[in-house]
Amino acid sequence: MPLKKIGDFSISYLQILNEKGVVDAKLEPKLSDDELHKLYRTMLLARETDARMLKLQRQGRLGTFGPGTGQEAAFTAPISAASDEDWIVGTFREPGARLFRGEPLSQYLAYFNGYEEGNTFDPAKRVLPMSVIVASQTLHAVGLAYAMQYKGEKDSAVITFLGDGATSEGDFHEALNFASVWQAPVVFIVQNNQWAISTPRKMQTRAKTIAQRAVAYDMPGIQVDGNDPLAMYQATKEALDRAHAGEGPTLIEAVTYRLMMHTTADDPKKYRSEDEEKEWWKKDPLTRFRVYLENKGLLDEKSHAALATEIKAYIDDEVKKFEAATDWPPDISFDHVLGTRHPSIERQRTAFLANLNKEAANG
Amino acid sequence: MAKLNMVQAINLALTEEMANDENVIVLGEDVGVDGGVFRVTDGLHDKFGEKRVIDTPLAESAIVGASIGMAMAGLRPVAEMQFSGFSYLSIPQLEGNASRMRARTMGKWTCPLVLRMPYGGAVRALEHHSESREAMYATIPGVTVVIPSGPRNARALMLAAIRDPDPVVFMEPKRSYRAFREEVPEEEEVRELGKAQVVQAGTDLTVVAWGAMMRPTLKAVDLIQKKRNITIELIDLLTIAPMDADTIVESVKKTGRCVVVQEAPRSFGASSEIVARINDDALLYLEAPVGRVTNYDVVTPYFGREMMYLPDEQRIARSLEETLDF
Known part of the structure; x- marks a missing residue:
């Protein structure tokens, strides 16, 4: 018997705004001026936040963190396509997503300075706390999406972020499979930033694209220029529309680049060339978005300077707020082991405080 | 009152x-149409439908990971983990996320989920179906580990576990699933987690x-x-972690002697913790x-030799006498 073809699969690549800021008018999404402005402002805020945090970290005023510089379009534009009813389930490298939804920067800073107080963003905003265990959050997204289906919240879908390294984890594949079987309203957005610390994308998988992982789970998959905010917006919007309509999950591969280090504890010179970094700086999402906004008459030299000043003032204020908050009780960890207080844990709290007092007395 | 076995x-x-509570959802491998391999969830699929009793694909990490998302959504x-021996694939989700969601966010988010799993030996099962690994779960702060011993406390503890605001690992001794029946009250009975039960009072030994x-x-x-005409105080631990050491300590202060019986290997188990608290x-x-x-610090033997390793009535009785005679 001759082989019979039973399936035909292909993966598309979407770019709307190219490196030079030239837009494909046929594909251009209809974003209002305000929406465009908020998206650009948040991307710039994320960029400037990285720069300030790096300074603070080098001065010993902040702990280790992972800068998102270069990926601002990939993690911010998807949220601009979502409504406040949609959930965000991310990791530790999507500042733009969190800031877009209104998380105060002072909290973000507190988190990276080693205080749980930084992970207390209002749950009503539907942003889950940052997940550090790679790919584990994708399963939380699926469970949340199931709950939305179960509760009949048809306007609520879940956007979950992960990296290219995370696509090698079992949890990612289990999440795609569960989401597919349950037809759960989830949008998986892979931040393919080419590097998982020192491991290049080509060593994570032989597959030509990460987007094609979707094929095996029978869901739409698309590769998107992750440095193109309009393409990221459009791809996410279409995926959310499907999710809201009960048509299940989507996998989006955002092709982008981590322009800085994995975290402040990492030195990329050890494993990649500066030439490579230079090539990607030419594809900077902020540069092309600025050109686009200027061409639309929404931004010029003067208004950009005003925006930069406003952002700097905001960051200054938030850093002040974050550094002023020093009255955090030492024994707070005992409050949040379990919702029910237990005598043996309470006795350990007493011993902990007594020990601190003795240490204070001994100077 | 009805006489029920532990499964029932x-x-x-x-x-x-x-x-x-319509927010209660059951999920796991074969828990729906089949009612679970031990039939613990039998009939729930018919009563509550496939949206609330979910036959999941075979993936333990996903079952717990998705449960976390569900719990965070209210x-x-x-x-269900079909056997505790297969639950370890889900530990990264339990240790890495569920147990610490409350601490991670200072109580802004919690993770009320129950992870049921049959555990323990003496059922002539194949490899991976006979271990007692309660200590592994008990070392995770933020997790409550519950082990019922009979039908009545199993029902009352399960109700408390589902209502608990935090993750509960509910380990079911499968050897006891159908071994005996007890009167289980028709009216609701809830047993507080984190409390041991003095099953019988005594003065000579705990x-x-x-x-x-x-x-x-x-x-x-x-x-x-009977043999010695003495009275022995017997305590059923019921919750492994956080441990109700106070009940044990109070008893030992009275009796001056104590024996702990544990199905798990000897080292680093709940019995070690009890000795430390005393x-x-x-x-x-x-x-x-x-x-x-x-048990001994060996990999759980296949069932051909299993019973020689598990504590039994004779070995326990000898230990009680040795402690009384010391």
């Missing part, structure tokens, strides 16, 4: 709470056990009480070293 009693608790998932070890321990206690708070009341009857 847990089923009763699940049925009651699913009827009480549902009360009760997830004996602590839990799960499937309660039955042989009870027999050994009866035997030695050492902390009741050392000077002791008239004998605390005795321990446990």
